[in-house]
Amino acid sequence: MKSFYFDHAATTPIHPEVAHEMIAVMQQGPANASSMHHYGRAAKAHLNRSRDTLARHLGCKPSELTFTSGGTESDNLAIIGAARAQAAKGRKGLITSSIEHHAVLHTMQWLAEHEGFELHIVPVDNTGMVKLDQLADVLDESIGVISIMHANNEVGTIQPIEQIGKLAHEAGALLHVDAVQSLGHLPLNLNELPVDLVSFSSHKINGPQGIGALYIATGTPISAIVQGGSQERKRRAGTENVAAIVGFAKALDICVNERNNWQPFVAQLRNKWVELLQQELDQHPFIINGHATNTLQNIVNISFIGVDTESMLMNLDMAGIAAASGSACTSGSLERSHVLKAMGLSDERLNSAIRFSFGMGNTIEQLQEAAPIVAGIVRRLST
Known part of the structure; x- marks a missing residue:
């Protein structure tokens, strides 16, 4: 059949060229980018080149990208990390939409239930577009983080991120965007968009599963949620998955070029x-x-x-x-x-x-x- x-x-499905590059990296030997010997330096070089490639295609600085295990972790780091940082400034309000991926909705609900944040869930119309007037109605100086997806994973509707970002920044709030579904399909120039945090995942663009990234704009306050090491500028502890990161970069390179x-x-x-x-x-x-x-x-x-x-x-x-x-x-x-x-x-x-x-x-x-x-x-x- x-x-x-x-x-x-x-x-x-993973792109054959992506798989080829990943296998080549894995066959080169041990790859811990934190090690000081030549194996570690080789792994670090792969890591740096991959980060540079991703940053070039995303329109941001390499230092603004933190590698994670995928979209869900990126969403969690962005929302929990930024919310806690903003709470320290007295901003404990959160805003999201009713059609977000559960990695966003459940994370925000968890913060409201366990850490005393006030959550506002704004509605959408019958096409899946966020109702901006109702978002603006709940946006005040108490709001620390807004999280709105770039494009919906079930119906494909694309949100007006530029308008939402402008509203957020005028109120002093941070904007997180889940761009897992739009990566590779829509052009992105992060440093020109009014966004502070953006989540990505490799396996949506013919790259490997288990690897993603979080864009953290320079100056954005964020607290690490994984402790135990100084990797990724102390934002995400743990040994980097070098082969998967190489595969992620290759997948985005192919996606953008084609x-x-x-x-x-x-x-x-x-x-x-x-x-x-x-x-x-x-x-x-x-x-x-x-x-x-x-x-x-x-x-x-x-x-x-x-x-x-x-x-x-x-x-x-x-x-x-x-x-x-x-x-x-x-x-x-x-x-x-x-x-x-x-x-x-x-x-x-x-x-x-x-x-x-x-x-x-x-x-x-x-x-x-x-x-x-x-x-x-x-x-x-x-x-």
Whole structure:
């Protein structure tokens, strides 16, 4: 049976060139960048070159990047570290949106429950856009940290980060942005954006899992949350994963250098998928969730009205098609998407939503083969 991987928003296949560079580093011998001997110096050189590469593509200084184990740790370090630093100045207010990844929502809720922070969760409209007027209403001198994602991982909606950053800085608050899903898809020049902290993860851009980074703008107050060493400018203790960091840098290098060719093709895949499903399901209309234009081009979230999400996913899997109902961190449970709930969608849309996301390895031919299979499942489950 053929298989089709349409779940790139969850994780991406590693690029062959990335794997090649990582293996080369691992075969060079022990690699602890804190060691003083020649093995350690070689590891440190890999670390510095990788940090330089990432900084060049992200438009920031190498010293402003701290390596972590991935997006979740980056979010935790940014939010907890900055919130505690701001609390020391008397700012114990936090703001986030109702559609954030749980790495942000749960972290902020934890701070409110265990460390006495005051949390404000601002709503979004039915396209997933943050309601800026309501964000502005709760933004005052008590707010220490605002965390708003760049682009949503379930519906792809892109937030107006520049406007949010301006509001934050006018009020003296720090802005953290979860850019895990947008990295590589949207151009970033961090030193020109009104942002203080930005989270990234390698495995969303055909790099290795288990490695990420946090941008910390020069002068941003932050407290370390992992103790035990002086690595990463004392912001994140622990021996750096040199091979994975090299892979991360290589993945972003490929992603940025090929973006002008790759992004139009990914957009073509998304548009073709919708077109094919419309042709196959002309008697069974579906609804696309999220913003119509201000969205990532590799994600499409579709409600197949009358078809239960879980039943659809099981049948897709049995047919060799990998898709998702939302975040990979929660899709193993029966809980419906908190993102779609926050968007105020009807139960029939909420309970029938499937996310398809495209990337390296997908072709138009795959879509042409898979669309009739998906349509057949929809028709069978809706009868």
